[in-house]
Amino acid sequence: MKNLFYLLFAISLFSCNSKEKKTLENQPQKLQEQELMTELYGSWVGDFVAEERDPNGQESEMHINKINISIKKITSSEVTGRSIVAGNNRPLTGRMTKKGNTIHFILNEPGDDKNDGFFDFEIKNDTLLVGTWTANNPKKEVSKRSFQLTRKEFRYNPYLMLPEEGMYVDYQNPKIENIKIKAEEEPEITEEKEEEYETSSLYRIASESIITLNSSTQKLTESDLKNLKKIDLQILRNTIFARHGFTFKTKTIRQFFDQVEWYIPISSNVNAKLTSIEKGNIAILKRFEKYAEDNYDSFGR
Numbered sequence: 001m002k003n004l005f006y007l008l009f010a011i012s013l014f015s016c017n018s019k020e021k022k023t024l025e026n027q028p029q030k031l032q033e034q035e036l037m038t039e040l041y042g043s044w045v046g047d048f049v050a051e052e053r054d055p056n057g058q059e060s061e062m063h064i065n066k067i068n069i070s071i072k073k074i075t076s077s078e079v080t081g082r083s084i085v086a087g088n089n090r091p092l093t094g095r096m097t098k099k100g101n102t103i104h105f106i107l108n109e110p111g112d113d114k115n116d117g118f119f120d121f122e123i124k125n126d127t128l129l130v131g132t133w134t135a136n137n138p139k140k141e142v143s144k145r146s147f148q149l150t151r152k153e154f155r156y157n158p159y160l161m162l163p164e165e166g167m168y169v170d171y172q173n174p175k176i177e178n179i180k181i182k183a184e185e186e187p188e189i190t191e192e193k194e195e196e197y198e199t200s201s202l203y204r205i206a207s208e209s210i211i212t213l214n215s216s217t218q219k220l221t222e223s224d225l226k227n228l229k230k231i232d233l234q235i236l237r238n239t240i241f242a243r244h245g246f247t248f249k250t251k252t253i254r255q256f257f258d259q260v261e262w263y264i265p266i267s268s269n270v271n272a273k274l275t276s277i278e279k280g281n282i283a284i285l286k287r288f289e290k291y292a293e294d295n296y297d298s299f300g301r
Contacts, residue, residue, distance in 0.1 A: 033075040036096075037103070044069045044129040044149035045264050048085055051132070052144035061142045062086075062251055066258040068265050069107075069119065069129065069149060079105060083133075087249025088115055089268040101125050111136055127151070154245050154264045156273070158216035162239060162260060168206035170231055172252045175202040175296045202296035204231045206256075215240050215281045225284065230292035237285040240278045244270035 048067035053059070067085035074096055081092040094107035103123045109116035114137065121131020129149040135142070162168070177200050209228055213220065215236045225233065238253050245266035248254045257263045274282070 033077060036074045036076065038074070039126060040074065040103070040123060041071050043152050043154060043264060043266065044071070045152040046147055046149035048133070048145050048147050050142045050144075051146050052142065054139070054141050054143070057141040059141070062254065064258070065254065066263065066265060067147060067149070068247075069121075069147075070266070079107060081107060083107075083109060083119065084247050084265045084267070086254065087247050087268065088113070089247060090116065092119065094118075105131075109136075115140070121147070152264055154266050156244055157262075158243060158275070158278075159214065160243050160262050161214065162211050162235070162256070164211050166211075166256075166260070168210060168231075168235065168256055170204040170206075170252060170255070172255055173204065176200075177202060200298060202298055204229070204294045205297055206231045206235055210235045210239070215285065216243055216275070216278050219277055220281045220284055222284075222288075225288045228288070228292065230289055230294045233285050233289045233292055237282055237289070240274070240282060241270060244273045246270045 045066065045068045048065045050061065050063045053061075065086045067083065069081060069083055069092075071079070071081040073080045077095075079092075079094050079096045083090045083092055090109045090113065092107040092109060094105060097104045101124065105122070106118065106120050108118045115135070117133050117135040119131060119133050121129055123129050127150070129147075131147060133145045133147070135144070137143070178198070207229060209232050213224060213236055216239070220236075228236075234253070235256055238248070238257070241248070242257045242260070242263050245264050247265035247268050248257065
C-alpha cells in the first residue's frame, strides 16, 4: 500500500512538472528591441584630421589618416559600430538622439587601449557625418581630430589600380645627407677656409611599375620583378591588401593609400580573403623585397 502511494505521488509530481514546462514553452519570447534608421548602417569614410596636437611631441602621428566609422545597429537605447583607422579596429557603443533632420551620436571606444577615445558626431540629411574624436588620454600626442565622412560601400575589385597622377614618394623615411658647399674661387686669398656643408633630405620614389603591374590578377614572375626597387615591391604587395580593405598600421604604407579614392579600410585581417594568385604574388614579392635596394633622390614636398 505504501509503495502504491509513492508511485501515485511520483506520477502526480511528474505531471505537474510537465504542465509547468509546457506553459513556459508556450509563453511568447521577449520581443527584441526594434532597430531604427537602418538606412544609416554601413561605412562612413573620409579624412581623420588632427586638430589638437602636443606642441612638445615628436609628431610621430600623421596629420591626416583615412577613417571608416561603420554603424552596425541602432535602437532607441543603444548604437553599436566600429572605428577603423591607422591599423586599429575598435568596437563602438553609445547612444543616439534625433532633432529634426539631424541625428546626434556619442559613441565610445572600449577604453582598454592607449589610443581609445570617444566620437561625437551628427548625421545631417542622411548624407554627411560630421564630428570630432577626443582621446581618453589628454596627454596623447594628438588628443583631438575632426572628420567629415560620406557613405561608401566596400566591394572587393581585383582590377583597382593606384591612380597614374599619384605622387608615390616615401616622405616618412628620408635619408639625410651632408653635402659639401662648393666655395667660390678667390685667387687672391691663400688662407684655407673651413669646409662648409648643408643638410639635404633624399627620398625613395616609386617607379611606374606600381601602376602597370596588377598583383591581384596576374601571376608575377622573376622577370617582372628583378629590376624593381624595394619601394616598388612594397607598394605592389600592399596594393593587394588595400584592395581587400586592410587597415594599415605602418605610416610608410598608409601614405600611399589613404589618399586613394577607392581605398576603404574595413578590416585588420584579410588573410582569409586572399586569392591563390594573390598569395603566390605576396610570397614572391616578399622574397624579392629582402634583397632589393632603393635609389634616393631630392624631391620637394
